[in-house]
Amino acid sequence: MAAPKLAKARSTGRKLEGIELVSRAKLPTVFGDFIIYGFLQQEGNKEHTALVHGTVKGRSDCTVRIHSECHTGDIWGSLRCDCRQQLEASLQYVQEQECGVVIYLRQEGRGIGLLNKLRAYDLQDQGLDTVEANQQLGLPTDARTYEAAAAIIRLLGIRSVALMTNNPDKIRGLTEAKIQISRRIPLVIRSNAYNRDYLLTKRERLGHMLD
Numbered sequence: 001m002a003a004p005k006l007a008k009a010r011s012t013g014r015k016l017e018g019i020e021l022v023s024r025a026k027l028p029t030v031f032g033d034f035i036i037y038g039f040l041q042q043e044g045n046k047e048h049t050a051l052v053h054g055t056v057k058g059r060s061d062c063t064v065r066i067h068s069e070c071h072t073g074d075i076w077g078s079l080r081c082d083c084r085q086q087l088e089a090s091l092q093y094v095q096e097q098e099c100g101v102v103i104y105l106r107q108e109g110r111g112i113g114l115l116n117k118l119r120a121y122d123l124q125d126q127g128l129d130t131v132e133a134n135q136q137l138g139l140p141t142d143a144r145t146y147e148a149a150a151a152i153i154r155l156l157g158i159r160s161v162a163l164m165t166n167n168p169d170k171i172r173g174l175t176e177a178k179i180q181i182s183r184r185i186p187l188v189i190r191s192n193a194y195n196r197d198y199l200l201t202k203r204e205r206l207g208h209m210l211d
Contacts, residue, residue, distance in 0.1 A: 018042045019151035027051065031088070032095035037156070041148050046106045050152055051091065054099025057157035061182040063100030065090035065164040066149045066174075069108045072117070079194040080121070086187055090164050093185075101156060103149050110134075111143030129201045146173030153179055 014021045020040045027036040034051040041048060056062050067090065073083035087102070094100035109117030116139060123133035131141050153161060153174075160180035163171065164187045174181060191199050 016155050017151040021155050031091040048105050050101050050103045052101050053094050056099050060159045061162050062158045063097045064161040065102045068105050071114050079192050082189040085189040103152055107144050112139045147177050150177035150179045
């Protein structure tokens with residue numbers, strides 16, 4: 001099935017590095033009022049969004065959270081990960097600042113896709129950890145990239161970011177994409193009985209800063 005065509009709407013039409021700012025609109029949420037920006041990535045025809053609070057154009061040390069899509073956590077409220085809790089905590093935190101952005105990237109399952117993530121879950125049910133499960137499937141442990149996020153940050157006119165993350169790969173990815181990171185803001189969520197081993201694996205095998 002062909003991808004749906006985008007209707008014409010008020011848009012800056014700005015493009016940068018294969019990312020186009022398509023539209024923006026007011027978005028009231030349970031966390032407060034935001035402006036939602038819609039971006040189209042030409043490669044893969046992916047649609048990304050960013051929720052913006054306050055005036056971010058020209059700002060230095062602007063709070064930014066980059067959140068990769070997690071269908072099971074963000075939509076279904078899965079307790080196997082901490083994704084939904086991180087998303088909600090970052091929206092709440094950004095709303096409390098003078099300005100900030102939460103970027104939502106469409107790269108499910110650390111970049112391997114939803115169905116592959118579910119296949120990896122099945123292997124985890126059989127005793128493998130998240131790294132071993134991906135390896136068993138012949139998939140990379142983390143296939144995410146952050147060039148799209150970097151382009152979005154530039155399109156929003158942000159000079160430097162206070163990055164909300166526990167993931168050193170995200171810091172490296174943005175740095176390699178020439179985004180200036182002024183500081184890191186930890187985003188640590190309390191574990192539960194279902195994701196404790198998963199978070200331990202992220203800390204010990206993937207280097208996430210969860211202490």
